[in-house]
Amino acid sequence: MRILSWLGSGAGVVVLLLALTLIYLVAALGIAPPISNGNITASFFPVVLGLIMVVALAVSMLGDRRKAAAESDDKPSTEAGASTSFGPLAVVVLTAVYIALFSSLGYFISTTLYAFAMTLVFSAGRPTPGQLLVKALIAVAIAVLGYGLFEWVFQVRLPVLWG
């Protein structure tokens, strides 16, 4: 959980982008030398982009640090005190599971379950049994309306459980 929290911080984003840029730069240099026999190659542009990115990230990080230092003189850091919300993590996990099961479970079952789970994530507080029933009906309605939109209006084929 701490790793996820750090990844979501400003420094974590910079480190993530820097890591991606370094992988990108290494892969670019693996394609060909940027200039060969006086001609630029397929790796020239990506290498230039990678270098611009490293400089931009460094400038951005310095700007953030300067800003944070100026703010810390006036008030405590908001990032450290920020409350952790599990909503975004739940959306990512549920969406990943939905994508994984979409083909095998078919549109109706997977979409109804996904829509139901999403109505729970976007609820204000813990739902009562009666509210759960309403949310289940909403999930079915969303799946049916989605089916109508895609299958009937736009005439595209959606996956089915035993198709």
Added chain:
Amino acid sequence: MDYVAELMRGFAVLMQPDILPYLIGGYLIGTFFGAVPGLTSMLAIALLLPLTYSLDVTAALVACAGIFMAGMCSGSITATTINIPGAPSSMMTAIEGYPMQQRGEGAKALGHAALASMIGGALGAVLLMVVAPLATDAALLIRTPGKFALIAFALIVIVISQRGAISKGLVATTLGVMVATVGIDVMQPVTRFTFGTAVLMQGIDIMPLVIGAFAISELLVQAENKSARTVEAADVKAAPIRRRDFIPPWSEVREIGFFRYVKCAVIGYAVGVLPGAGGSMAAFVAYAESMRSSKHPEKYGKGSVEGIAAAEGANNAMCSGAFVPMLSFGIPGDPTTAIVLGVLVINGLQPGPQFLDSQMALIAPMFMALFVSALILVPLTLYLLGPWFVRIVSIRRDILYASIAVIALVGCYVATYSMFQMGLALLFGVLAWLLRRHGYPVACLLLGFVLGPSLEEYCRRSLSISDGSPLIFLTSPDSLFFLALTGVFYYFMVIRKPQARQHA
């Protein structure tokens, strides 16, 4: 004459019963997305993008025009009635509209906003029809090094227009260009950054990037909010609006003045032509100019109808201006036109200097859709739906976001029948959410992605013409012009501006 005849034919196509519903439907969807706090017309067009695979291109473009125009003016409704701008471009309207609402003049403020949107949007559409062919002729004069310099100019202006976050704008734009380099090289039969994955050989499609960056990242942002409804029930009860009060008094319209309406429309249109500027900047610049030239600047901030007219006229005129660089040069001025460019590319069309000549039959209905939506749908929607609007936009968040999630992901699937594209959309969504959390402008990511391949292609073509000498960018007159223009913009937007602030 041929051009005028094509426009007339475009109007006839727009009025056909199989096309007109797309304009009305798109306008209503855009109105809803523009008015609900947290949703934007850009998200509506992003959700429409996958559906364009199975839509007729004229219908898709007409729907996009309706959404774009509606999204700009509908934000004024919640901005005026409950002081929550439905769209960022309505910030200035909230400053003037809400004090009027508190004085019991909310309906009149909305009437002024609709009238200015109508005039600004219609004038902008007329300017687009007049200027687009001229811009296309100018585009024919630009050669390969000039094309590179023009795209570089667009990207640099997009980055430096991110006030207070230029380095973050550069990071996001560069990231977008980097993503666009995945797949087969633009000049040689070499694969890049596929890491042995066959599905990446064709490159990354615009669709998962758009769905991820604008739909999924929005879901992640909204998942942190624990409200039950998009607008609280107490706010709805506190904002009664009567239909009979919508029509603005003639004396006030005369006081604002015809010249001010035209001036703000021209400002909005010109801002729209600039890459990366958008509706917020158009509204702000026109508002500031209107205040500077007003006989009653002391009324601004306390419910000035001039301020409302300036901001709303400009942001609607901006819609048409943003189409000029996209259609003439293939360079989108803002994220919405970047997605419209995606609609064209999906249908095998590539905007550029020859585009208007060869595809005017497809584009003319869109021009007319911008005009008709501004002139007819803006006042009509306000009159018919105005009294109910705050009620309509106060909906349950669980229903709204569960529906958006399903439409976004299933739309992503039906566009390509690929689970991989759905996975990519999720990946881009998480990345865009992380960027948004820390102030990196996601719009720059999309514009970098769209413009990146052309930037690389023209750069390499130019260098191969000059045997690798970068001096070609200085010896070619068109390239030199755009490089000098970049310098001028950099001076005015980055160097001179902070000095002005220091003196203030």
